[in-house]
Amino acid sequence: MTALASIFLLIFTWCLIDLKLGHKRHMKQAANIKYPHRNSDMTVFTSGKILFDDFTQEIERAQDSVHILFYIVKNDQFSKDFLKLLQTKAETGVEVRLLADWVGSKKISRTTIQQLKKSGVHFSFSYKPKLPFLFYTIQKRNHRKITVIDGKIGYLGGFNIGREYINEGDKLNPWRDYHLKMTGEGVKDLQEVFLSDWFHDTNEDLRSMPNYFPNLKAGSLSHQVVVTNGSELEQTLIGLIQQAKEKIIIGTPYFIPSKSLFQELREALSRNVAVTVIVPENSDHALVKEASFPYFRVLIKEGAAIMQFQRGFYHSKVILIDDTICDIGTANFDKRSCFLNGEINCLIYDRAFIEDVEKELAVDVAESKLLNGDKLSSMNVVRTAKESLASILSPFL
Template identity: 35%
Template sequence: MVGSIVSAIYLINAIFALITILIKPRDVAAIWAWLLVLFALPVVGFVLYLFFGRGLTDKKKFYLRQSDLKELENFQNFRDDTIEHYDSQTNEVEKQAFVDFFSSLNQMPLTRKNELTLLTDGQEKLTSLLNDIEEAQHSIHIEYYAFVTDEIGNQVLRLLEKKAAQGVQVRLLYDAFGSHGTKAKDFNQLIANGGEAQTFLTSQEALLRFRLNYHDHRKIVVIDGKIGYTGGFNIANQYVYTTKKFGYWRDTHIRIFGAATSLLQLRFLMDWNVSVSEEKKVGYHLDYFFKKVDENNEQHGSADIQLVSSGPNNEREQIKLAFIKLITSAKKRIWIQTPYLVLDESVIAALKIASASGVHVKIMIPNKPDHPFIYRATQYYARQLIKENIEILVYEAGFLHAKTLIMDDEICMVGSANQDIRSYRLNFETSAVIYDHEFLEQLSNKFLEDEENCSTMTTETVKEMSTWLLFKQQISRLLSPIL
């Protein structure tokens, strides 16, 4: 009797598994990964799939795409007043090819004369951010995957409350799932002082709608339309303090003064307007965007910057295409820092091509997990890549969370996107594409400094891995398309 019931459950499970997975077009690797979960964990697998496997509805994707197109159209109305800082034509043939490619991904122009500051320490980034917020006169727009109301988060929040009370327009957008422990009531005083706080669209009623897999992973701050921040740091204690779990948190962020802040502002307004009710949508205002340089707003920067954004509402996977373009275009080197190395076949192929072409490929990963399954998958892909003459460096001085890519001596990328399938397909991400020799040298020097705190994964170290560890890596790899 019990055997018959179990057999019936498995049969029903198999039928529903096939129907559920195959009814909607999806990546083949993801299909097999979900089938593995559904067959290995009857009933439980369905619960997991209900919450983490269902994609955004076609209606939601259409809404997000149309909203972005509308905002891009609105943005064109403000470019005439800042035209000297937007110029998609260069005098360099190779650079022009990259500019055209990145422009085609998001319709984002090339911005000129940006002043960049590299921030690689949590306290350094926090201090810089707080100083700029303190000086804000008109608007403060903040978007974070994790805005946690712990000691650091409350320090930032108290200052935002103060600036809102002074009449500065403060808008805070956050991902509810990334901001563990943060509650809507934590922002009551900010709202009472005239500010606004909002969860990102995909984390609104996500539990009721059975869609927990799509996160706003961006980190964007724009102050008075002049100063912008983006990169890997979030707002929480662990990003500033040395903790027992992670040790020192090693990350990379950039502070921008210049026209590229208008691109960050545009991205913020896109995300804000799609997440709020009609009456809370923000109309475009020239004060939100970088203006012409005048006597009181002199600009001394040399960096040209474009912005690349992507999300599950667009099947082009723009961030991944940006990575592949740089990897396959390299002539001398590709240096990558990423906390997660969970690659799909197209990126693996690009890395193999680069290495086989004589390009020096180095990838730096952390020595410890913040997500166990993802870290085991990272180890799996790392040991596969060393077979392709790709150097894998393991950071030993804390937790490496930086998301950077350096191509030759020409271009680099800094942003929120990891080298993993989640960043390629599931998360909403933003990265800056930077053309500037001086900044690239700074980023390269920091990479070399980090390398001094690294061990190297070799065939010998792989041989020392236990059978149980290798088994966990293999299982995690099978699940990697849905991690």
């Protein structure tokens, strides 16, 4: 027993040191970019079926290049059809590159990768664990979802590749999410982010290739692409909250804010800003729901409305600040997105577009139930135990 305890303590100590030193080195290297304000045309999708119908058609029409990064690519029929489409395009001479996060896409088999490469698809896993900071790099995720077609059409948002995202999963159906399609100046930024990630994971530098960056006409919507890699997201979100004068609406599957971010929401409530948080009632990961409860108790007491989505699973990553700023992207409202993950978000400043997003959020609220603070504070031994464990593990949930 003493030997086992010593081994456990040794492993635990090693993990802490690995995590601290790995994060310290990463912070010296992390590239966080706020691109200039651009003008593009955009469409927001909240249905996976509609999104992927459009997505597939645009890939089928590709003439020169298809660059895709997803956090999750699974091994179900929908994923196989997606990979087959990429193989077909590559076989016609279109350049196809696919990045997939090493953890999120672990179900992609060696045989599948060999088939992709044999067809001419350039494939790499992203954020592969490596020494000397093995534990830290295992925790890192490339959570971005980016597609760039012919350098002219771009996609980013919350959907991944798997049958649950088109409402064919075994549970948590239907799937509610937000994803953007972009044409115009901003596609250049998406292309640059993809190529930077490709270079990071393969050491192949294609960022200066002019054929990937055609001349793009300005669109009608003012926006800004924000790229974070385990730092700066917290400050970006705090900056958004500080601008709110009337209302803040946050849609997120995981609500586990940092101390500073949580305090900023409380200060917004103190200056009479209406704060609404939309989360799923049913979670897709253990303990993430319980991790949010301590924050919800305080926010409810101070006047926030916490809405639990009832119709399927809520995976949206969206923030609305008054009627002036909308944030849609890949970042969750949690510590992992703030301090570990690679994320990409888009800040949109167009009033008409924001009105459309607000209508979608109104649907989310209508299909949600207000969380009762008294019920959340009632005695429950199992919930209390889960909350205690979730609090310890919250940076990694």
